[in-house]
Amino acid sequence: MTRTVIAQGTFDIVHPGHIHYLEEAAAMGDELYVIVARKANVDHKEKPICPATQRRDVVDALEAVDEAILGHEEDIFVPIEEIDPDVIALGHDQHHDAAGIESELERRGIDCTVERASGRDPAADEEILSTRLIIDRILERRG
Amino acid sequence: MTRTVIAQGTFDIVHPGHIHYLEEAAAMGDELYVIVARKANVDHKEKPICPATQRRDVVDALEAVDEAILGHEEDIFVPIEEIDPDVIALGHDQHHDAAGIESELERRGIDCTVERASGRDPAADEEILSTRLIIDRILERRG
Numbered sequence: 001m002t003r004t005v006i007a008q009g010t011f012d013i014v015h016p017g018h019i020h021y022l023e024e025a026a027a028m029g030d031e032l033y034v035i036v037a038r039k040a041n042v043d044h045k046e047k048p049i050c051p052a053t054q055r056r057d058v059v060d061a062l063e064a065v066d067e068a069i070l071g072h073e074e075d076i077f078v079p080i081e082e083i084d085p086d087v088i089a090l091g092h093d094q095h096h097d098a099a100g101i102e103s104e105l106e107r108r109g110i111d112c113t114v115e116r117a118s119g120r121d122p123a124a125d126e127e128i129l130s131t132r133l134i135i136d137r138i139l140e141r142r143g
Numbered sequence: 144m145t146r147t148v149i150a151q152g153t154f155d156i157v158h159p160g161h162i163h164y165l166e167e168a169a170a171m172g173d174e175l176y177v178i179v180a181r182k183a184n185v186d187h188k189e190k191p192i193c194p195a196t197q198r199r200d201v202v203d204a205l206e207a208v209d210e211a212i213l214g215h216e217e218d219i220f221v222p223i224e225e226i227d228p229d230v231i232a233l234g235h236d237q238h239h240d241a242a243g244i245e246s247e248l249e250r251r252g253i254d255c256t257v258e259r260a261s262g263r264d265p266a267a268d269e270e271i272l273s274t275r276l277i278i279d280r281i282l283e284r285r286g
Contacts (some may be wrong), residue, residue, distance in 0.1 A: 051269035
């Protein structure tokens with residue numbers, strides 16, 4: 001039996017924090033699908049700079065990832081229903097309510113667990129482990 | 144016999160143009176090493192935003208890449224001598240003089256060919272296939 005894991009995010013500028021999250025998610029099972037948020041579904045932070053297909057293609061090229069797909073514009077649970085995962089792996093800093101997700105999964109008859117990945121320990125002092133901080137650095141140095 | 148390929152670059156913000164280059168380089172042999180330029184060696188364009196170790200770690204996480212290493216600060220041919228590749232794959236837009244590189248390789252007794260990767264056909268109109276253009280977009284939208 002293949003144990004399928006779903007991770008998800010915006011992945012506007014890929015950094016080692018993303019890699020850590022996706023490698024940990026991959027280790028929770030045998031096959032990792034990543035749902036890449038469409039611009040319309042990003043409303044908890046500023047809209048991404050890179051187009052959705054570009055963000056998907058970069059994530060899809062990562063070794064930890066078996067398949068990256070774009071999210072559904074109206075109902076974010078649609079690809080989850082299609083993939084029917086064993087595990088949904090949340091990022092350590094993703095503002096999702098795990099209990100809320102679990103009850104919606106149950107309502108839809110998707111039998112899977114929701115786990116949360118750990119944060120990455122900074123491997124080097126200088127690491128910039130968020131898209132927002134990389135953008136801040138760009139504005140500071142080039143703006 | 145393992146056919147070893149070297150690719151190289153700055154890889155400040157990874158985009159599908161990088162992925163295309165590295166996948167094409169990987170297809171030129173069996174094992175792909177990527178030399179990631181240190182900040183001190185980037186003088187033909189603006190200095191990278193992300194630290195060298197971070198850029199190396201992201202490149203190293205790509206499926207096409209067997210090993211990403213940092214370049215040498217003083218003599219960029221040192222890691223090439225150590226790896227002793229069969230092929231050096233240049234990016235389609237890298238301003239290297241292939242003939243100059245070949246003669247330096249010959250002088251050092253490194254028997255390898257220098258090939259140039261193709262450019263990526265834009266898969267989508269919106270794609271932003273250079274770090275500089277991604278930074279321009281950031282400055283335009285957030286600056």
